[in-house]
Amino acid sequence: xNGDTVILEARDLVVRRGGAEVLSVPEFxxxxxxxxxxxxxxxxxxxxxxxxxxTLLQPSAGDILFHGSRVQASGGDTSxxxxxxxxxxxxLLFDTTVFDNVASGLKIRGVPRDEIRKRVGECLERFHIDHxxxxxxxxxxxxxxxxxxLARAFATRPEVVFLDExxxxxxxxxxxxxxxxxxxxxxxxxxxxxxxxxxxxxxLRLADRMMVMQGGRVVQSGxxxxxxxxxVNAFAASFVGMxxxxxxxxxxxxxxxxxxxxxxxxxxxxxxxxxxxxxVLCTHPEHVVVTTVDPHHRTSARxxxxxxxxxxxxxxxxxxVYLDCGFPLVASVTAHSLAELGMVPGSRVFASFxxxxxxxxxxx
Amino acid sequence: xxxxxxxxxxAWHLLVTLDxxxxxxxxxxxxxxxxxTLISLVIGVIGGTAIALxxxxxxxxxxxxVNTSMGLPPVVVGLFVTIMLWRNGPLSRWEILxxxxxxxxxxxIIAAPIVxxxxxxxxxxxxxxxxxxxxxxxASRRQMVWLLVREARLPLMAGIMAGFGGVISEVGAxxxxxxxxKGYTRVLTTATVMETGKGNFDTAIALGVIxxxxxxxxxxxxxxxxxxxxxx
Numbered sequence: 063x064n065g066d067t068v069i070l071e072a073r074d075l076v077v078r079r080g081g082a083e084v085l086s087v088p089e090f091x092x093x094x095x096x097x098x099x100x101x102x103x104x105x106x107x108x109x110x111x112x113x114x115x116x117t118l119l120q121p122s123a124g125d126i127l128f129h130g131s132r133v134q135a136s137g138g139d140t141s142x143x144x145x146x147x148x149x150x151x152x153x154l155l156f157d158t159t160v161f162d163n164v165a166s167g168l169k170i171r172g173v174p175r176d177e178i179r180k181r182v183g184e185c186l187e188r189f190h191i192d193h194x195x196x197x198x199x200x201x202x203x204x205x206x207x208x209x210x211x212l213a214r215a216f217a218t219r220p221e222v223v224f225l226d227e228x229x230x231x232x233x234x235x236x237x238x239x240x241x242x243x244x245x246x247x248x249x250x251x252x253x254x255x256x257x258x259x260x261x262x263x264x265x266l267r268l269a270d271r272m273m274v275m276q277g278g279r280v281v282q283s284g285x286x287x288x289x290x291x292x293x294v295n296a297f298a299a300s301f302v303g304m305x306x307x308x309x310x311x312x313x314x315x316x317x318x319x320x321x322x323x324x325x326x327x328x329x330x331x332x333x334x335x336x337x338x339x340x341x342v343l344c345t346h347p348e349h350v351v352v353t354t355v356d357p358h359h360r361t362s363a364r365x366x367x368x369x370x371x372x373x374x375x376x377x378x379x380x381x382x383v384y385l386d387c388g389f390p391l392v393a394s395v396t397a398h399s400l401a402e403l404g405m406v407p408g409s410r411v412f413a414s415f416x417x418x419x420x421x422x423x424x425x426x
Numbered sequence: 427x428x429x430x431x432x433x434x435x436x437a438w439h440l441l442v443t444l445d446x447x448x449x450x451x452x453x454x455x456x457x458x459x460x461x462x463t464l465i466s467l468v469i470g471v472i473g474g475t476a477i478a479l480x481x482x483x484x485x486x487x488x489x490x491x492v493n494t495s496m497g498l499p500p501v502v503v504g505l506f507v508t509i510m511l512w513r514n515g516p517l518s519r520w521e522i523l524x525x526x527x528x529x530x531x532x533x534x535i536i537a538a539p540i541v542x543x544x545x546x547x548x549x550x551x552x553x554x555x556x557x558x559x560x561x562x563x564x565a566s567r568r569q570m571v572w573l574l575v576r577e578a579r580l581p582l583m584a585g586i587m588a589g590f591g592g593v594i595s596e597v598g599a600x601x602x603x604x605x606x607x608k609g610y611t612r613v614l615t616t617a618t619v620m621e622t623g624k625g626n627f628d629t630a631i632a633l634g635v636i637x638x639x640x641x642x643x644x645x646x647x648x649x650x651x652x653x654x655x656x657x658x
Contacts, residue, residue: 118558144564154559156577166573167563218564 067094068130069254070115070222075124077110077278085110085121085278092222097248097255099269099286101262101301107278108258109151112224115256116148144171147220151227153211155199160191160210163199167218185213188247205236212240216247223248225257229264241267262303266290274298295423299344304421305392306347312339319417325389330364333422342423349419350393352383353412354403366414367391371407374400385413433631440632447609452636455613456644458526459594462533466589469538471582474545475575479557489546495539500532504602507532511603524605529613532599537589544585548578583652587645594641614640 070092077085085107092098100108113119115126117133126133133142147167155163164185168178186192189209194202199210208228215223228244229237245268248255257268265272265286272289274282274297282294293299296307310324312335322329322341335341351357358366369387381400385391391413395405405411440448477488509515511523522528552574560570575582597615604611606620614637621630 113558116562118561140564140566143561146562148559148562150555150559150562152553152555154553154556156573157580170563170565170569214563224562 068092069094069096069128071127071130072115073125073127075111075114075126076122077107077114077119078122083278085114087111087124087280090115090273090280092254092256095252095254096271097257097269098271098273099265100256100258100273100275101260101265102275102281103260103301105277106260106275108260108275109226110278111275112148112226112256112258116146116224117142118148144218145220146222146224147215147218148224149208149211149215149226149228151230153207153228155207155210155214157200158198159195160197160199160202160206161186161195163210164213164217167214171218181217181219182213185217188216188250189213189243205232205240208232208240209243212244212247216251216253219251220253223253223255225255227258227260229259229261244268260301262290262301272302274301293344293421296342296344299421299423304344304346306343306345306350306390308343308389310341310343312337312341320422327367327388329420330417331420331422332417335422335424339424344421344423345415345419347382347392347394349415350391351414352385352393352395352403352405353414354405354409356412357414364417366412369411369413371405371409371411373407374405385411387413429627430631432628434635436628437632437635441636448633448636450609451612451614451617451633452640454526454611455594455615455637456640458529458600458613459533459590460644462530462537462593463541463586463590465530465534466537466541467586469534470541470585470589471545471575473538474542474585475549475571477542478546478549479571479574492539492543492546496543498536498539499598500536500596500600501598501602503532503535504599507535507599507603523603524607524611526604526611528603529600529611532603533593533596536596536599537593540589540592541585544588545578545582548581548585549574551581552578580652583648587648590644590648591641594644595637 068091072087072090075085075087075090076083100111102108110119114121117126117139128142128145133139156166161182164182165178168181173181183192186195189212191206191209191213194206194210199207202210212228229240232240241264248268255268257264259265269286272284272286273280274289274293276297282289282298289298290302293302293304300307308324310322310329313321313323313328314337315321315335318332318334320331320333320335322331322343324343329343331343356366367387369385369391371383372386373384375382375384376397379397380394381397383393383395383400383405385393393413477485477492507528508523510517511520511528512518556574556577557570560573565573595615597619600613601616601619604613604616606612606616614633618630618633618637621633
């Protein structure tokens with residue numbers, strides 16, 4: 063999806079608040095037509111980074127370069143801000159019609175009236191809100207408000223779009239529908255995008271690259287496939303969908319295989335380590351297999367644990383099954399399998415996973 | 427009751443027959459209070475917006491002073507302006523005491539804090555991130571301020587209405603700095619006071635009714651402007 067040309071760059075970006083460093087990013091690059099997701103919990107510095115890059119926040123130190131030229135921070139550089147767009151968590155629309163809201167960025171740029179009409183019409187259509195053009199922005203639903211906000215951002219044909227958790231206040235169906243449309247618009251428009259989110263699915267759906275942030279720092283950066291498959295630590299793992307994060311200690315090590323003690327249970331994991339060493343184990347729920355009969359003789363998985371189903375959360379075609387195996391474990395099971403196995407909370411089951419499906423990190 | 431009905435009847439008669447004196451008094455009321463409101467609008471909206479958007483030491487104190495000034499007693503304002511313009515006062519060389527100009531000055535001092543106080547509240551009441559959103563749309567600082575004022579237009583118009591209402595109905599300052607001179611500085615409120623003092627209740631009621639009708643007409647027009655661009 064992305065080109066080779068670096069469009070936006072930040073060097074040694076630091077933001078301090080009340081003496082504390084809330085953001086420290088030594089290096090950041092965004093390529094043409096590339097989408098980067100900043101993923102992390104609240105307070106990780108995602109919004110601060112977006113505001114800094116959009117020059118809406120004066121960084122304490124560092125440079126921001128757009129097409130190789132330094133941009134003036136703190137909102138002073140209108141020439142830069144007129145080539146970017148930002149969508150906030152809370153879409154603040156003006157007290158006027160949907161059409162006028164979408165047109166507002168173009169009016170600010172002094173675009174001729176006919177061109178405004180054309181571009182606004184296109185954007186309203188792209189985000190499926192053309193029927194709301196004359197409606198007051200105060201009288202539309204949350205999803206429509208966010209669609210208007212996105213249309214307003216894309217109407218200016220920005221080179222870079224900053225999206226600060228744009229779906230956070232939306233219900234799942236609305237969020238899903240809007241995400242599909244946004245992904246399409248991003249593809250069609252050719253704009254680069256930086257998306258702050260704490261939702262792994264959003265990141266996977268919209269971004270080419272992922273940056274995991276914690277405490278104002280970038281913990282890991284790479285393609286979405288790299289970060290998802292090989293998170294560098296337990297924190298990154300928890301943010302890329304590895305819901306099973308367990309702590310244990312190495313019992314023995316032989317032939318690239320570790321025997322671990324986790325809550326009194328023995329596990330065999332591919333990796334290296336020294337006996338007594340404290341480790342963190344992470345695995346995706348998709349890698350945990352749940353059966354109602356003991357699979358010891360039918361599976362190649364080395365780790366099989368009897369347990370009890372504590373909770374089942376339906377998520378459409380897939381259900382999250384929460385297990386107590388002496389340690390907590392989460393498995394993804396299809397609705398079909400769940401029905402076939404007749405699993406309900408309280409069912410006695412067996413959970414298994416392969417020695418290769420677990421990521422291991424040194425603790426501390 | 428008869429007194430009131432007679433008064434209303436007389437008001438109607440004075441209006442229908444286009445009584446010259448009443449017309450002159452009404453027009454002067456409108457001119458003095460309208461001009462004072464217009465000047466207050468400029469001072470109040472610009473000053474209020476600047477105070478609301480700027481961060482400076484003593485901001486809270488300044489907002490408190492403006493808010494307190496929203497309730498300035500007209501007689502105190504009248505006294506202050508009279509002293510300033512008195513023959514040996516600091517502004518005596520202007521020689522405008524007992525003129526409509528002095529009345530406009532006094533009424534501006536009454537209305538400007540009302541418009542300013544409501545402007546400060548209106549701008550401060552906008553979502554804090556709206557400024558960032560406007561800047562993110564590519565606006566310059568000047569465009570941002572204009573868009574914020576436009577966004578706060580409903581309460582700002584309410585401020586203008588309150589300012590006009592405050593000065594069209596005041597009597598203390600007008601009588602002190604204008605002197606209620608027939609054909610020159612006599613306005614609806616001062617004329618009403620005078621007619622009441624003389625025991626001409628029907629004329630006083632007639633003037634009162636005209637004053638009420640004038641207030642209603644002006645506020646109706648302002649409300650139309652306020653609500654005009656609101657989409658449905």
